[in-house]
Amino acid sequence: MFDPQQIRTHFPIFSHRPELIYLDNAATTQKPISVIRAISDFYEKENTNVHRGIYEMAASTSQKYEEVRQKTADFIGAAKKEEIVFTSGTTASINLVAQSFLIPRLETGDEVVISMMEHHVNLIPWQQACKLKGAKLVVAPINKAGELDLKIFKSLLSERTKLVAVTHVSNTLGTINPIGEILEMAHKRDIPVLVDGAQSAAHFDIDVEAWDVDFFVFSGHKMYGPTGVGILYGKEEHFTKMLPVHFGGNAIREVRFEETVFALPPRCFEPGTPNIAGVIGFGQAIDFVSSFDKKGVKYHLQRLTELATEKLQKVKGVKIVGTAKNKSPVISFTLGNVHPHDVATFLGAENIAVRAGHHCTQPLMDFYKIPGTSRISFAIYNTMEEVERMAIVIKEIQRFFNGR
Amino acid sequence: MFDPQQIRTHFPIFSHRPELIYLDNAATTQKPISVIRAISDFYEKENTNVHRGIYEMAASTSQKYEEVRQKTADFIGAAKKEEIVFTSGTTASINLVAQSFLIPRLETGDEVVISMMEHHVNLIPWQQACKLKGAKLVVAPINKAGELDLKIFKSLLSERTKLVAVTHVSNTLGTINPIGEILEMAHKRDIPVLVDGAQSAAHFDIDVEAWDVDFFVFSGHKMYGPTGVGILYGKEEHFTKMLPVHFGGNAIREVRFEETVFALPPRCFEPGTPNIAGVIGFGQAIDFVSSFDKKGVKYHLQRLTELATEKLQKVKGVKIVGTAKNKSPVISFTLGNVHPHDVATFLGAENIAVRAGHHCTQPLMDFYKIPGTSRISFAIYNTMEEVERMAIVIKEIQRFFNGR
Amino acid sequence: MDDKLKELYKSVILEHDRSPFNYNKNESAEHIIQAYNEICGDRFDIFFDVKNGVISNICFHGYGCAISKASTSILIKKIKGQPIDDAKKIVDLFLNNIIVNNSNEIKDEEFTAFSAAREFPARLKCATLAWDEMNKFLTVNGK
Amino acid sequence: MDDKLKELYKSVILEHDRSPFNYNKNESAEHIIQAYNEICGDRFDIFFDVKNGVISNICFHGYGCAISKASTSILIKKIKGQPIDDAKKIVDLFLNNIIVNNSNEIKDEEFTAFSAAREFPARLKCATLAWDEMNKFLTVNGK
Numbered sequence A, B: 001m002f003d004p005q006q007i008r009t010h011f012p013i014f015s016h017r018p019e020l021i022y023l024d025n026a027a028t029t030q031k032p033i034s035v036i037r038a039i040s041d042f043y044e045k046e047n048t049n050v051h052r053g054i055y056e057m058a059a060s061t062s063q064k065y066e067e068v069r070q071k072t073a074d075f076i077g078a079a080k081k082e083e084i085v086f087t088s089g090t091t092a093s094i095n096l097v098a099q100s101f102l103i104p105r106l107e108t109g110d111e112v113v114i115s116m117m118e119h120h121v122n123l124i125p126w127q128q129a130c131k132l133k134g135a136k137l138v139v140a141p142i143n144k145a146g147e148l149d150l151k152i153f154k155s156l157l158s159e160r161t162k163l164v165a166v167t168h169v170s171n172t173l174g175t176i177n178p179i180g181e182i183l184e185m186a187h188k189r190d191i192p193v194l195v196d197g198a199q200s201a202a203h204f205d206i207d208v209e210a211w212d213v214d215f216f217v218f219s220g221h222k223m224y225g226p227t228g229v230g231i232l233y234g235k236e237e238h239f240t241k242m243l244p245v246h247f248g249g250n251a252i253r254e255v256r257f258e259e260t261v262f263a264l265p266p267r268c269f270e271p272g273t274p275n276i277a278g279v280i281g282f283g284q285a286i287d288f289v290s291s292f293d294k295k296g297v298k299y300h301l302q303r304l305t306e307l308a309t310e311k312l313q314k315v316k317g318v319k320i321v322g323t324a325k326n327k328s329p330v331i332s333f334t335l336g337n338v339h340p341h342d343v344a345t346f347l348g349a350e351n352i353a354v355r356a357g358h359h360c361t362q363p364l365m366d367f368y369k370i371p372g373t374s375r376i377s378f379a380i381y382n383t384m385e386e387v388e389r390m391a392i393v394i395k396e397i398q399r400f401f402n403g404r
Numbered sequence C, D: 001m002d003d004k005l006k007e008l009y010k011s012v013i014l015e016h017d018r019s020p021f022n023y024n025k026n027e028s029a030e031h032i033i034q035a036y037n038e039i040c041g042d043r044f045d046i047f048f049d050v051k052n053g054v055i056s057n058i059c060f061h062g063y064g065c066a067i068s069k070a071s072t073s074i075l076i077k078k079i080k081g082q083p084i085d086d087a088k089k090i091v092d093l094f095l096n097n098i099i100v101n102n103s104n105e106i107k108d109e110e111f112t113a114f115s116a117a118r119e120f121p122a123r124l125k126c127a128t129l130a131w132d133e134m135n136k137f138l139t140v141n142g143k
């Protein structure tokens, strides 16, 4: 059976802060001891640079680094490890696709289709690319529940569409988008699709090969791994046609002052010394996530989400923002006229960590005509008791601000 | 007194591998326990994301992150912490300057001046920028000793020169370049100068304000800090005129689908979740480096370098590549016809870690008409005994390959 | 409820949050200052005229948390009808003696209520947002 | 000296390093294969003709470490004058039975010398560099 109490023992932060109720998992998750140890062990026992190292320790570091690449490929169902590029985060992964894939292909009058619920990073790079090339950013609308309308979505695709970029799971609304259908619609028109998996990589089944997705991006730190590690999956057929946009050591085949011949992917996209310790820690995060039965995890997160939704709805003035049928464990809400920052401050004083604000989805806030929400988001170590406690404090906040 | 044995006790790797003679410090240094602990402590006790966090733990993380920015500014003598941008490494720092500063300013017929001894990363980004804009990459020559000729250097500067990019210390030859003179020559003509400090940040006195340097870049992992952390110092007057080239969360002031208003520097150059744990670890690396008297460090490194040079020169067939008068603790050499990889393999079998190859300076190897060198490079924890041992093994290798 | 929190959300702050002072728009004002916190999105516009060196017709409008709204409201109330130089002294008093120093000598509860913000570093900016912007204006426009 | 190291640098390898087999250039050869290891910069050009399905006039030139040079030299020696299919078998034997499996059945010291490379992961590519490239050629050009 899935036992969050047992799982908590893997996370040192809960022994150091027994009072902590951490509900800010969409921002970043806590780290299990195995990930933390992998990083310190690397530095304490075998720290070297990768590439070109002849002595055993260096060869072993290079090998471990490449093993994590293979592990990542396996984790998301990629056919080849050469389809995995390590970056510094989802943000860097998306910017790399924008610069190296989209911009060289984009022409005046072309279009890029995103959705209304995108995180700023899955919006601004495309917006700026369109601005640069005289192309158009097309925004697929959502309904009040926070769901895409697939009919409209389909109608926005045309021969002008050069890329579709959508999030798998919304970090603000929790909406799980129908990636399969979107991919099918886009591929019928030969439009490549980037899926932002920042919020899905930790707990969802990812199978890039089965989905036939063109690019899939995510961050280590949102799936129990270290900060400073991002992943860019790209189909081999795309990678081999893309030119690097960042340059440096180890990404080259030959360099002369007149000319450079670049290495093959993925190496050409990873110039310089990578975040070696981070990547090795990330390998442990994959092992950690893979050690659980995905069904059990899903069921647990769903129970937490259902309980929280139920409890919150009972509090006077609470309005849940994002009520899609298909939802991940993320709940945004407003509390009457109480500002989300006041809510978060009160929760914080009771050791309950939540996020407040626009969650890097400002245009989505504009759609709902609100300046922000309070957001709770769950991970595998959260418990039903934590949800109960959170709901009690929210009720207190409501009473405090509305004069009891 | 400066006591390397005492210093070694700070480095767990030497207890785990007492037999290790680590002479590959120009590739990456080992990490003191304080740096390693700072990272694991962060993950174990206070891990949160930065920015927008209301609860105390998140506010404290943001504050610590910004404190390291201040500490970095102080460390290199920057006037303001807003002149410090955290990146993923020297490589990312240089590419950012190329994309955000140089390319928008570069026109057909313009020139960028670098030197013959640059690391690939201080070459390829400029080369590709020049290619893109029809500009010219001008390479300042060196003499056989590996020193720049300042007269020629000066003659290469003109009103066409839009940037000078030189390394402070050569990672292959050990040459310390006369940064002060280069800056003076360039500034007389109002040419901005980027100095690559990857090899100097750990052990040299850096004072960007006194030097009046325009951009200064370095990596945490080469100065006893973690991988995945780089620094870009830029003058405020440049930063405020540069537009971001990577986009994402937390780097913005306002986002609408039609338009984005970016945040002020440095935030606009740090989109997305940064390498938080890495930056916090890097703060400890600064403290570590600052805890030593720089003169004592310099003297120790100089003694190691002199002894190694003397011992190596006595081995038949050894030719030292890079014999500048002003040298840092880096020694490249060839050993008769023995390939550097064979040298490194033999040394590695004796637990002596050195690097072999072109050290990401292929054009420099072409200049010397060699395909590569073996390179030893020192850090504060190296000892005279290690140098003696290294020299003995080199002699054995020489005997082995030349049939005694 | 947490004591520090009670300190922060003193009744004077809650009152100003619920019934802000001169809370309305005046697009035809001589001066409109925008106090915007890009980190959290709080935004207040402050409208006023300066007649014979005196701040008049001041009002504000916008959106923010209880702390930033109350602190803006109190700013408006305090500098209304004041000569620029006196307004600057009031702003200095607030920023230096309440926020930075927590001086014991000041008894005005509309000021002292905000000293508790120092216990909440993430909220300090809320207490000073409008004051910081007004300070810039007064510094430039004073003599 | 380390025993594993002695294994790796067997005298047969040192001999081929010092006196490589058919070591020269032939720019007018029918086929020129480049074996280049971008990780370390080792590079050998292999020159040969194919006459009636038989490899002839084979020689090589370039620069690399003792291991890669000796292994290229031995490749040249072994496939010289062989029909393409037989050459392919020899290359398979080397790559599969020496490098991957370390089969005990093979006694030819010019082959077995390289099995020690498996103890030095960073050097494995040196042992197979030229063989891998030749394998590609033979796979495409065999039937």
Ligand SMILES: Cc1ncc(COP(=O)(O)O)c(C=O)c1O
Pocket: A249, A272, A273, A274, B026, B027, B089, B090, B091, B092, B119, B121, B122, B167, B169, B170, B171, B196, B198, B199, B219, B360
């Ligand atoms: C002189 C010099 N510049 C730049 C770099 C690149 O640094 P990084 O790989 O940390 O980006 C190095 C390190 O190899 C170097 O020695």
Ligand SMILES: Cc1ncc(COP(=O)(O)O)c(C=O)c1O
Pocket: A026, A027, A089, A090, A091, A092, A119, A121, A122, A167, A169, A170, A171, A196, A198, A199, A219, A360, B249, B272, B273, B274
């Ligand atoms: C949906 C989504 N996309 C992208 C990102 C950006 O990830 P990172 O900050 O790790 O680059 C986030 C995280 O905030 C996210 O939730």
